[in-house]
Amino acid sequence: MKSSLRLMLAASVGVGLTLPAIAADPIKIGVIAEVSSISGAAIPNAAKLAADEINAAGGVNGRMIEIVEYDDHNSAADAVRAFQRAASQDHVHAVIASYVSEVVLALEPWSGRLKMPMITPGAASDVISHRVHEDYAANKYTFHGYMASTFLSDSVCDGVKAIAGPLKLKNAVVMSEDAAWTIPLDAEYLKCLPKIGINVMDHIRLSPDTTDFTPIYNKIEGLKPDVIITGISHVGVQPTVQWHDQQVPIAMIGISSQATSSTFYKDTNGAAEGVIYQTISAPDVGVTPKTLPFVKAYEKRYNITPAYCGYTTYDEVYFIADAIKRAGGTDPDKIVDELEKTSYVGTIGKVEFYGRDSEFTHAIKVSPEYIGGMLVQWQGGKQVTVWPNDIANAKIKFPGYIKTGTN
Amino acid sequence: MKLLQILIDGFAISSLYGLGAIGFTLIFGVSGVLNLSHGSIMVTAAIAAWVIAGDLGLGPYGGAAGGVAMAVALSLLTYMLVVRPIQTSSRIAREEKEIFVLTGTLLWGIMIQEAIAYLFTSNPKTVRPLIPGVIEILGVRTPMQEILTAVISWVVIGLLWLLVNRTKAGKVLLAASINPRGLTLLGFELPQIYFWVWALYGLLAGIAGLLLGAFLGVSSDNVGQLTASAFSIVVLGGLGSVTGSLIGAYVVGYLETITAYSGGPSIRTIPVLLLLVLVVYIRPQGLLGRR
Numbered sequence: 001m002k003s004s005l006r007l008m009l010a011a012s013v014g015v016g017l018t019l020p021a022i023a024a025d026p027i028k029i030g031v032i033a034e035v036s037s038i039s040g041a042a043i044p045n046a047a048k049l050a051a052d053e054i055n056a057a058g059g060v061n062g063r064m065i066e067i068v069e070y071d072d073h074n075s076a077a078d079a080v081r082a083f084q085r086a087a088s089q090d091h092v093h094a095v096i097a098s099y100v101s102e103v104v105l106a107l108e109p110w111s112g113r114l115k116m117p118m119i120t121p122g123a124a125s126d127v128i129s130h131r132v133h134e135d136y137a138a139n140k141y142t143f144h145g146y147m148a149s150t151f152l153s154d155s156v157c158d159g160v161k162a163i164a165g166p167l168k169l170k171n172a173v174v175m176s177e178d179a180a181w182t183i184p185l186d187a188e189y190l191k192c193l194p195k196i197g198i199n200v201m202d203h204i205r206l207s208p209d210t211t212d213f214t215p216i217y218n219k220i221e222g223l224k225p226d227v228i229i230t231g232i233s234h235v236g237v238q239p240t241v242q243w244h245d246q247q248v249p250i251a252m253i254g255i256s257s258q259a260t261s262s263t264f265y266k267d268t269n270g271a272a273e274g275v276i277y278q279t280i281s282a283p284d285v286g287v288t289p290k291t292l293p294f295v296k297a298y299e300k301r302y303n304i305t306p307a308y309c310g311y312t313t314y315d316e317v318y319f320i321a322d323a324i325k326r327a328g329g330t331d332p333d334k335i336v337d338e339l340e341k342t343s344y345v346g347t348i349g350k351v352e353f354y355g356r357d358s359e360f361t362h363a364i365k366v367s368p369e370y371i372g373g374m375l376v377q378w379q380g381g382k383q384v385t386v387w388p389n390d391i392a393n394a395k396i397k398f399p400g401y402i403k404t405g406t407n
Numbered sequence: 408m409k410l411l412q413i414l415i416d417g418f419a420i421s422s423l424y425g426l427g428a429i430g431f432t433l434i435f436g437v438s439g440v441l442n443l444s445h446g447s448i449m450v451t452a453a454i455a456a457w458v459i460a461g462d463l464g465l466g467p468y469g470g471a472a473g474g475v476a477m478a479v480a481l482s483l484l485t486y487m488l489v490v491r492p493i494q495t496s497s498r499i500a501r502e503e504k505e506i507f508v509l510t511g512t513l514l515w516g517i518m519i520q521e522a523i524a525y526l527f528t529s530n531p532k533t534v535r536p537l538i539p540g541v542i543e544i545l546g547v548r549t550p551m552q553e554i555l556t557a558v559i560s561w562v563v564i565g566l567l568w569l570l571v572n573r574t575k576a577g578k579v580l581l582a583a584s585i586n587p588r589g590l591t592l593l594g595f596e597l598p599q600i601y602f603w604v605w606a607l608y609g610l611l612a613g614i615a616g617l618l619l620g621a622f623l624g625v626s627s628d629n630v631g632q633l634t635a636s637a638f639s640i641v642v643l644g645g646l647g648s649v650t651g652s653l654i655g656a657y658v659v660g661y662l663e664t665i666t667a668y669s670g671g672p673s674i675r676t677i678p679v680l681l682l683l684v685l686v687v688y689i690r691p692q693g694l695l696g697r698r
Contacts, residue, residue: 036524036627178673207673209632211623214416215667218409237531238624245550247541258530266461269535 026066027059027324029317030086030095032107034074038261039099039233042310043121044069045302047096049294050317060321067317068092076106083107087114093330094118094320099146099233099257099309101125101180111141115332117339119143119316122257122309124181126150129354129363136356140336143353144363145312147280147373149181151366153188155373156229156254156278159387161196163375163396167251167404169226174203175216176231185231185255193229201225208234213242221248226404230254230277237267244271244399251404253375254278261307265381272378274398276386280348281311282376284393285385291347305383315346412547413661413668419553421660422560423618427633428640428652429564430611436584436647437604440508444485444516445612446633447523452478452613453620454523454627457532467535471617474534478613479606481519486605489515491598516630523627531629534620556618563614564653567607571649580604584647636676639683645696654694658682 031047034040044067051065059065068090070082079098086092087110095111098104099122108131111118118141120128126148132139147155160169174189176182186203193200201223206216216239220228228250232239236258243252256277258264265272281287283295283305294314298306306314323338324330340362344351349371354360364371375387377396384394398404427449434440455477460470489511493499499507523529536552543549571577582590583600591597619625619633636659644655659679667675686693 036529038528038530041528210672210675211629211632212416212420212667212672212675214412215664215672218412218668237533237626241533241624245536245539245541245552247548247550263528263530267530267532269461269533271533 024061024063026064027321027330028066028068028090028092029320030068030070030083030090030092030097031313032070032072032079032082032086032095032097032103033099035069035071037074038236038258038263038267039122039307039309040074042261042307043096043099043313046121046298046306046310046313047317049297049301050314053297054318054321060325065317065321072098072103074100074103076103079103080106080110083110083116083118084114087116092116093324093332094335096121096145096313096316096320099123101128104128104142105131105180108139108142112138115141117141117143117320117332117335119145119320119339121145121312121316124149124152124185126184126360127180129360133356133359133361136361140362141332142362143339144360145316145351146309146364147366147371148360148363149184150188152255152278152373153185154192155366156189156375157192157196159278159373159375160193160198160227160229160253162387162389163253164196164198167226167396169198169404171199171201171223171225172227172229173201173220173223173225174229174231175220176205177208177233177235178205179208179234181233182231189229189231198227206235210235211238213239214246217243217246217248220250225250228252228254230256233257236264240264240275241268241271244268244273247401249401249403251398251402252276257308259378260376260383261310262305262383265378270381273380274378274402276375276377276396278373279308279376280371280373281308282374282385283383284376285374285391287349287374287391288345288347290345294347311347315344315348315351318346319344319351409668411545413664415544415547415549415553417661417664419557419622420664421657422557422564423615423622424636424640424660425653425656426560426563426611426618427615428637428644428656429567429649430608430615431637432641432644432647432649432652433580433611434604434608435641436649437580438490438583438601439505440490440512441505441638442485442490442608443509443513443634443638444489444519445637446630446635447516447519447627448478448481448485448609448612449616449619449633450523450625450627450630451481451519452616453534453625454527454532456534456617456620458527460535467537470535471537474617474620475610475613478616479609482605482609482612483602485512485515486601490605491601516634520627520630527627529627531624531626532620533624534617536621550622552621556622559614559618563611567611567649570607576603639679641693643683643686643693645693648693648695651693651695 031044033043047067051067055064072079094117101123104120104123129144176186253276259277286292319342326338327334352365353362376383377386386396452474456470456474459465459473493507538551540551541548640655644651663675
């Protein structure tokens, strides 16, 4: 009905001019992200890439995908305004939002109030899916399209367990930025590291505003650990450069979101050399047959490799389109029903969501069968996968000033 | 050991703060302008150096030269595009001009900050160190760049002292800060003097930004913090007093470093802010203020 009205309107406007080519209404997907950050920029970039591919192949039942972009400047208030505008003014049918947990947690109630299906490609806090579990009726429109923090820690622990022997890792200091996503991350680190035989000597939470990390490294070095287990995303360049320039002799392994994009090497002038980070897809390994073609297309268009949330966003546009196709329209409740049934092999593995019985309701399933973690190291300016062994492309190699594995 | 580390780190950061604040206080002393786009000029120098050294492939020295040149150009642009039109406008009441300049430079600074974030993202960048590597000072492993930061800061400050106290141009600058009206009666063109002061300021802010970029790394998000830190140092030392600013820089630099090592980096700036409140209560003109 609505579309036929629009058709008539379009036709009447076109009278006397050239008649516009009338296509079916597009499917609009709102993308809310902080575009001036490495991770944030990858979200709209990857979304546009996926949308263009889907449209080139004929769209969804003849309807084109239209990406509507909003910059939230890493502000929850800006993101909420963008979300409201997307729903009430721009009439989008689903939203892909942010890599920042604080922002996604602020949007989650709005997703319920405005009945707007929303998925985050990069935020990690466990609370996002816990809320869906606790109040399904209100929060069922939110999906968590990236590993929850607890799974991230477990994945890091699995990787560290595999490499601890040869590198002689026994003692660790956990160093995380103070943010919503690192609260469950650190809690799990403190549980899973001892389980794999790593003694946690100290647990440091640093302010994301920190510019001089010398005192922190000084303190850590005094404890003489074998490894620094990281949980950093908002910070990245400065701690890495200072680690390198001060030649802190301890390896850094863990979550370092900024390190996932190739611009990180350039931004740090190569100080990233030797950094090991956990991720779910890397530019050198075909996790699935879709991974490498995506990386290639992304690099061709944007001249950099995608940050971690570029992979997830790309997949999300595809499986949202699939869900809308299966739902036979854009009714939000039907989209949610179909998203719940998602079983989609994308660039990161096989995407399925936990059901209502799991405390991680609507978060992506994590296991080697679905989405598994991997460790990637910066070596000679390239991101190379070093774990799991069956897909690893290189052995771990540190710059000369790192003492790990040699003592 | 920790004490020595604090002494070394504090000295480097204080020297850098001093260099950053000295240009800020110079502009105020000579032309009465509080330039709130200070931080953005410093960050521009660092980001430009990063782009020129990396993307344009001119290496660390080419980058350094280009970064400082950018800062000088931007500083002059700030004067001619923002400050000068307000100062000469006949439609703005004389007593309101200061507040207009404050607002104008603040907004200008935000524009530059947003432009940098748009073009180069708000992610921090680090300028390639001029001298890479580390050296042991009595057992404290210190990056060569940190030593270079302190040395260059003091060489530049020394040259500025020579310029102001030993050259005719410097005497004109001093005169402009003491009695601008008298200077015009002697036949000097104030706008011309201001032009050179802004060029000199750009040079100082540029070098400071560059050193900061190589030492700790900078991002467009640091703009406000850098302006605020120069402002705090200058208020502490006494507005318009170069020596006061240097002392202020060392007080702030060491207080921050001691706090960062003893209490943790997340509370680094708190004692300085408390000290500022105290200074404003007890000695509003600052340590060596003359106004």
